[in-house]
Amino acid sequence: MQLRFEVQGMDFSRAGQAAAKIKKVLQQVGVEPGIVRRAIIVAYEAELNIVIHAYHGTLTASITPRKIEIVAEDEGPGIPDISLAMQEGYSTAPPHIREMGFGAGMGLPNIKKSADDLDIQSEVNKGTRLRAAIFI
Amino acid sequence: MQPYFHSVRLDENKCKGCTNCIKRCPTEAIRVRKGRARIIEERCIDCGECIRVCPNQAKLAITDSLERLGEFRYTVALPAPSFLAQFKSEVAPEKVWGGLLTLGFDEVFEVALAAEAVSWAIREYLQSNPDRPRPLISSACPAVVRLIQVRFPSLLGHIIPIESPMEIAGRLARERVCRMTGFPGHQVGTFFITPCPAKVTEVKQPFGGISSVDGAISMSDLYGALLRRLETAKAYPLPLRASGLGIGWGRAGGENEAIRAGSLLAVDGIHNVIGVLEEIERGGLADIDYLEAQACTGGCIGGPLVPQNPFVARVRMGNLVKSHRSQEEWDFPRELGFYHRKVSISARPALKLAEDPQLALARLEEAEKISRELPGLDCGSCGSPSCRALAEDIVQGYARRSYCIFELRERLQKLAEEIVELAQKQPPAMGREWRQARERGEVD
Numbered sequence: 001m002q003l004r005f006e007v008q009g010m011d012f013s014r015a016g017q018a019a020a021k022i023k024k025v026l027q028q029v030g031v032e033p034g035i036v037r038r039a040i041i042v043a044y045e046a047e048l049n050i051v052i053h054a055y056h057g058t059l060t061a062s063i064t065p066r067k068i069e070i071v072a073e074d075e076g077p078g079i080p081d082i083s084l085a086m087q088e089g090y091s092t093a094p095p096h097i098r099e100m101g102f103g104a105g106m107g108l109p110n111i112k113k114s115a116d117d118l119d120i121q122s123e124v125n126k127g128t129r130l131r132a133a134i135f136i
Numbered sequence: 137m138q139p140y141f142h143s144v145r146l147d148e149n150k151c152k153g154c155t156n157c158i159k160r161c162p163t164e165a166i167r168v169r170k171g172r173a174r175i176i177e178e179r180c181i182d183c184g185e186c187i188r189v190c191p192n193q194a195k196l197a198i199t200d201s202l203e204r205l206g207e208f209r210y211t212v213a214l215p216a217p218s219f220l221a222q223f224k225s226e227v228a229p230e231k232v233w234g235g236l237l238t239l240g241f242d243e244v245f246e247v248a249l250a251a252e253a254v255s256w257a258i259r260e261y262l263q264s265n266p267d268r269p270r271p272l273i274s275s276a277c278p279a280v281v282r283l284i285q286v287r288f289p290s291l292l293g294h295i296i297p298i299e300s301p302m303e304i305a306g307r308l309a310r311e312r313v314c315r316m317t318g319f320p321g322h323q324v325g326t327f328f329i330t331p332c333p334a335k336v337t338e339v340k341q342p343f344g345g346i347s348s349v350d351g352a353i354s355m356s357d358l359y360g361a362l363l364r365r366l367e368t369a370k371a372y373p374l375p376l377r378a379s380g381l382g383i384g385w386g387r388a389g390g391e392n393e394a395i396r397a398g399s400l401l402a403v404d405g406i407h408n409v410i411g412v413l414e415e416i417e418r419g420g421l422a423d424i425d426y427l428e429a430q431a432c433t434g435g436c437i438g439g440p441l442v443p444q445n446p447f448v449a450r451v452r453m454g455n456l457v458k459s460h461r462s463q464e465e466w467d468f469p470r471e472l473g474f475y476h477r478k479v480s481i482s483a484r485p486a487l488k489l490a491e492d493p494q495l496a497l498a499r500l501e502e503a504e505k506i507s508r509e510l511p512g513l514d515c516g517s518c519g520s521p522s523c524r525a526l527a528e529d530i531v532q533g534y535a536r537r538s539y540c541i542f543e544l545r546e547r548l549q550k551l552a553e554e555i556v557e558l559a560q561k562q563p564p565a566m567g568r569e570w571r572q573a574r575e576r577g578e579v580d
Contacts, residue, residue: 001497001504019418027287028528029496030488037290037417044418065493110419136493 001025005059007050009076012100015051019044022061022070029063035136038114039068042132045107046072052093052103053077054127068134070115078124086112140177141341143197143333144184148172150194155516157186157195162406163286163486167529168519178486181282182334183406183431184440197333197441200351202358205240208325208350210317212309213241214302215329217248217378218386218436219355221453222444223366230371235362238369243313246374247328248382250305253468255381255394257298257475262398262425264472271401271416271424272296274391279334279431280409281343281481288413289483296426297477301385302328302335304475306348308468328352331386331439332432343481359443376466380457387453388435391428398425405433489532499531506530511542 003025005018022043026036043061050057054076062069079085085092086108093103112118115132122128153171158164165179166186173186173194187195205211213236220229233244254276262272273294275281284291306326313324326349330336336352384390388404401424403412409429415421432438437453438446469475489503490496507527518539520526529535538544 001501016414016418020414023417024487025500027485027487028489028500029493030485030491031493033290033292033483040290040417041419063497065497 001029001063003061003063005047007047007054007057007059007072007074009051009053009055009057011051012102015048016044018047018059018061025061025063026068029065031068031136035068035134039070039134041114042070042111042134045111046070046130046132048102049107049128049130050074050076052097052107057127066136067116068136070130070132070134072130073127074129075127078126078128079120079122080124082120082122140180141337142175142177142180142182143199143336143340144175144180144182144187145196145198146173146175147194147196150192152192152194153519154191155519155521156189156191158519158521159514159516160185160189161521162283162410164521164525166521167534168516176486178484179286181279181286181431182332182337183279183283184333185406187333187440197336197354199330199333199336199354199357199441200327202240202353204351205325205327209323210242210313210319211240211325211327212243212245212313213329214245214247214305214309214326214349216331216335216355216386216436217246217251217301217383217390218331218439218442218449218453219329220383220456221386221437221449222355222359222442223452225452225455227366228371229377230373231366231369232362233374234369234372235365236358237372238365239358239361241327243309244372244374245305245309245312245326245376246378246382247301247305248378248385249376249466250308250382250468251301251385251391251394252379252382253308254298254301254304254475255385255391256468256470257472258296258395258426259397260472261296261298261475262395269294270422271427273416273427274429275343275477276300276385276391276428277334277430277432278338278343279332279406280429282334282337282484283406283409283431284413285481285484286486287410288417289485291413291417292481292483294416294427295481297480298475299477300338301382302338303342303348306350310348325350329355329358331355331436331442333440334431343477343479345479354441355439356441356443378460379462380460383453383460384457386436387450388430388433388438389428390435390453390457392426395426399423400426400428402428402430404430404435404438406431489528499528502531503527506537510540513542515541517541 019040054074057074060071088109089105091103091105097103116135117133119131151172153168158166163179165176330352339347339349339352381394389402392400392402434446437449489499507524510523514522518526
C-alpha cells in the first residue's frame, strides 16, 4: 500500500494533513499506537522540512505488514552538511519562520529518534531525498 | 470483550434516517441503515454531538431517575459545577440546595468543592513530576478520554493519573456522610447531577474499575421540577461552600484558572480538541505543561443535557465566580495518593479494517480504489458519513456499491439510454413492413 502527497514550499496551512492521513491508514491496519506515533512524527517533520526549506516535493509512505517506509523528496537548496543538520538545535530556518514557531532545529533529530533506519541524500542547489523506515 | 455501555441511544420511532448525525459524529460511529440511524458501539464516545444536532430529538441519553434514590438509606446530590449557572442571579444558591432536598435527597455536596481539591492535586502533580509527558491532558472530560482511547491511543500516557472532580466528590461526600451518620458506605447513595451523557457512561462504566458515584441524573430532567419548588423550598446553607475557583470548572478555561501553575492550554469543542490532539501526536506543544480539553463548546455549561443557553450560563457563571471569591479553608486530603487513578486507561482500537494486517492492507487498497471512483460529494445519502467511509464500509462487507445514489443514477441512465437505443434498432423484418406501408402511402 502506497500513499503519495504533493508538498508545496511555504504552504504551512496544509502541513500536517499528510501525517494525519498516514495515521488513519496505520490505525486501520491495526498498527500498535507507539509505532503509529513514531511514523506520524517522521512523516510530519519530513513534510515540514519540505515546507520550510524546499520549493516543492513529494512525501510517500509505503506500508507493508512488516514496515513503514517514508520517503521525502524535494527540489530545493539541499543540505550542505548533513551531520551538522542532524544536531539538535542546529537550524538554517530564517527568523520569520522561527517566529511562527517552526525551524527550531529539531526536525532531523526527531526523525532520527523516531525511525529505525534513516538515509539522507542531498545535493546543494538541487534537492534532498530522505528515506526513513520504521519496523512494525 | 465486555460489551460497552452507552448513555447515548436512539429512539427508533423518532428517527427519520436523515444524515445530520452521521456527518457530525467525531468518530464516524453512526450509519443510516433501513431508514434508521445505527450507532457502532465500539466507536461511540458518548460526546452527545448527535443529540445536539438531531432535528427530530431521536437521539437521547439514558440517565438515572429520581426513583433510584429509594435504593439507599441516605442520598447525596452531587451537582456539577455547571449547575448553579442554570439559575437566575436572583435565585440564592441556598434555595437551590433546599429545592434538591425536597426532591428526595438528604444532603448536597458540590462537585465544585471537589474540583478545588483536584486543582490542588493537579498543581502538586505537575510540580512534583518533572519527567512527565508534555503536555499532560486533563482527565475531567470523559468524552475526551474516550476520544483518546479510540482515535489517539498513543496519547493515553499523557492523561494525568488524577481522578476527575466527580469521582473525588463521590468519595469525599460518602466519607463525610458515613462519619456524620454512622451508616455503612453501601447504604449511602451518591448521585451526580450531570450536564452530559459522557458522565453517565463514566459512572456506569468507569475508567478506574469502580466509580464512587452510584448514579447520574440529567440536569434537564431535574430542572423543571426544581423550578416549581424554588418558591416554597426552605433555604439550605451548605456546611461547606465551594468557591469561585471550583465553580469556574464548569466553563471552558476554568480548570486552568484554578490550577494556576506552569504553562496551561485550554481547548473546547470536540472538533477543536481533535485538532490539538493531532498536534500533540506529531510531537507538538511540548512547551505546554497541561491541557484542559473539553468536548463541549464553552465547557460543561455547553453540555447536551443542560437546560440553559450556554452563553447565558457563561455570564451567570462569571458572576458566581466573582461573588464566591473568598475561599473557605476546608481540610480536603493533602495527600496526592488520595487523588491518584490506580488503573491505567486502555486503548479501544475500533478503527481496524481487519484483524489480520495483510487482509487489512488489501482492504485498504481496495477502499482507496473505490473511494477514487466515488463522486466525492460526501453527501451521506448512502448512510455512511463520507465517500471514503462508504468505501471502507464496502470492503468490510457492511455496504454495497449500489448504496451510492449518484452511481446508481448513472447506471440507470446508461441502462435507459441502452433501452432507447435498442428500441430504435428494428429487426429487418419490421423494417420491411414499415417500408411496404410507406410505399402504400399509409405513413409518411
